[in-house]
Amino acid sequence: MDVQSIPELLADHLILGRFDAGSIETLAGCARNFHFGAGELIQKEGAPAELVYVLRKGDVAIEISAAHISPTVVETVHGGDILGWGWLIPPYRTLFDARALTEVSCVGLDAACLRGKCDDDPMLGYQLFKYWLPHLAARFRAQRLQVADLYGGEGA
Amino acid sequence: MVARVPETARIPSALLPMRARVAHRRQGPDDVATLSLCPVDGRLAPFRPGQFNMLYAFGVGEIAISISGDPGNADSLLHTIRDVGAVSHALCQLQPGDMLGLRGPFGKPWPVDAQAGRDLLIVAGGLGLAPLRPAILQALAMPERFRSIILVVGARSPTDLLYPEQLRDWAGEPALALSVTVDRATPGWSGMVGVVTTRLARALDRCDPANVSALVCGPEVMMRHCCLALEDMGVPPDAQWISMERNMKCATGSCGHCQFGADFVCRDGPVFRWDRVAARLRIRGI
Numbered sequence: 001m002d003v004q005s006i007p008e009l010l011a012d013h014l015i016l017g018r019f020d021a022g023s024i025e026t027l028a029g030c031a032r033n034f035h036f037g038a039g040e041l042i043q044k045e046g047a048p049a050e051l052v053y054v055l056r057k058g059d060v061a062i063e064i065s066a067a068h069i070s071p072t073v074v075e076t077v078h079g080g081d082i083l084g085w086g087w088l089i090p091p092y093r094t095l096f097d098a099r100a101l102t103e104v105s106c107v108g109l110d111a112a113c114l115r116g117k118c119d120d121d122p123m124l125g126y127q128l129f130k131y132w133l134p135h136l137a138a139r140f141r142a143q144r145l146q147v148a149d150l151y152g153g154e155g156a
Numbered sequence: 157m158v159a160r161v162p163e164t165a166r167i168p169s170a171l172l173p174m175r176a177r178v179a180h181r182r183q184g185p186d187d188v189a190t191l192s193l194c195p196v197d198g199r200l201a202p203f204r205p206g207q208f209n210m211l212y213a214f215g216v217g218e219i220a221i222s223i224s225g226d227p228g229n230a231d232s233l234l235h236t237i238r239d240v241g242a243v244s245h246a247l248c249q250l251q252p253g254d255m256l257g258l259r260g261p262f263g264k265p266w267p268v269d270a271q272a273g274r275d276l277l278i279v280a281g282g283l284g285l286a287p288l289r290p291a292i293l294q295a296l297a298m299p300e301r302f303r304s305i306i307l308v309v310g311a312r313s314p315t316d317l318l319y320p321e322q323l324r325d326w327a328g329e330p331a332l333a334l335s336v337t338v339d340r341a342t343p344g345w346s347g348m349v350g351v352v353t354t355r356l357a358r359a360l361d362r363c364d365p366a367n368v369s370a371l372v373c374g375p376e377v378m379m380r381h382c383c384l385a386l387e388d389m390g391v392p393p394d395a396q397w398i399s400m401e402r403n404m405k406c407a408t409g410s411c412g413h414c415q416f417g418a419d420f421v422c423r424d425g426p427v428f429r430w431d432r433v434a435a436r437l438r439i440r441g442i
């Protein structure tokens with residue numbers, strides 16, 4: 001059973017844990033705890049991006065689906081990651097399906113609430129980007145390598 | 157009368173292939189074959205993880221292939237070969253009972269022994285698992301000597317994963333923290349998706365980066381990005397090693413075919429410390 005409070009859970013997180021205690025309390029004001037079972041859909045492409053998930057434990061598959069083909073997993077994200085960025089870009093739509101591969105524990109931050117707090121306190125918003133951007137950049141870098149097909153004509 | 161061969165005309169033994177017979181052959185993934193070889197002309201010198209043999213397909217040619225067997229088992233002479241051209245194709249076609257020529261072992265090994273007391277991180281991309289397999293087996297034969305042993309394996313897709321049975325065994329090995337990821341998932345794959353670099357931070361989340369030693373093998377781009385990512389995480393550049401490939405002829409440091417900057421890959425490598433080669437790997441065409 002989870003006995004930690006939401007601020008404690010956020011303070012333990014790889015990215016959000018870098019905020020000071022006051023900012024963590026502010027963020028916690030937008031937060032709720034979530035659990036998903038293996039196989040459960042966490043977010044659906046095209047749906048309003050009302051939540052951003054701060055992943056604590058478990059693995060999540062980012063999927064693209066189309067008619068007549070089974071969903072393709074393009075990336076997996078894990079405990080320590082933040083799931084979703086559609087909540088930040090108008091018109092705030094979820095960009096991909098996300099499905100729990102294992103049991104997933106996460107904290108969901110209400111997107112409108114979070115945007116509001118960042119607007120009210122630009123320093124909080126700036127720090128959020130400062131802490132989150134390197135992580136997003138690493139994911140972009142990885143996806144470029146993925147597209148480059150590293151093992152295409154490889155040797156050992 | 158038996159004619160005496162003048163001393164100067166004798167071929168040094170390192171240049172003289174010995175015969176070996178294919179004992180077993182395994183096809184896959186795809187255009188890759190793994191041959192288990194049995195020397196015909198006596199016993200081979202013991203090899204160290206990371207070393208390679210020159211394999212000679214009679215009448216076709218000779219190429220460098222890493223040894224991927226168990227260094228603790230003198231009879232385990234295994235080579236995993238991808239069919240990319242004339243010689244590798246001829247070798248991949250060999251069947252049990254067929255003969256080939258073999259020289260070596262050659263080259264500098266992975267410095268596994270010297271990493272005692274450290275967190276040993278092994279990162280294999282694609283066929284790079286073949287030269288690393290002996291190093292993994294060596295480490296697993298003495299796990300108490302390392303603070304931890306971590307293996308990150310990446311492949312293009314689940315069907316491209318090398319040694320799938322071995323990976324299943326290693327997944328249950330308590331001394332080994334294994335993480336497998338693919339660039340492209342296929343239906344039914346429930347594991348990780350993303351390039352190997354995405355697994356590194358998590359693989360090391362219980363380690364002090366300064367105490368990590370990394371052995372990295374795969375395509376050159378992958379090794380470069382892995383080592384840079386490890387450097388960004390704080391793993392010292394002088395605690396990372398990669399294995400290089402260049403065309404080879406003599407394999408003994410005599411002909412210069414495998415020159416890579418100031419080094420000959422056959423003699424000074426194929427295993428190089430990252431800080432020695434990092435700058436050179438950014439120069440195109442070298």
Ligand SMILES: Cc1cc2nc3c(=O)[nH]c(=O)nc-3n(C[C@H](O)[C@H](O)[C@H](O)COP(=O)(O)OP(=O)(O)OC[C@H]3O[C@@H](n4cnc5c(N)ncnc54)[C@H](O)[C@@H]3O)c2cc1C
Nearest residue numbers: 154155219220221222237238240241242243244401402426
């Ligand atoms: C130290 C060392 C260890 C090696 N270990 C292994 C091993 O364990 N397994 C293995 O399959 N190979 C390994 N190689 C690579 C192997 O030696 C080459 O694939 C081989 O020389 C190709 O010869 P070929 O006659 O079949 O092809 P070639 O006719 O020489 O080449 C055919 C085509 O393949 C391309 N090619 C050549 N070499 C490579 C390469 N290394 N990677 C990708 N494409 C290439 C060429 O550019 C060309 O387009 C190793 C190389 C070195 C130097």
Ligand code: FES
Nearest residue numbers: 405407411412422
């Ligand atoms: S292959 Fe001749 S010097 Fe390396």
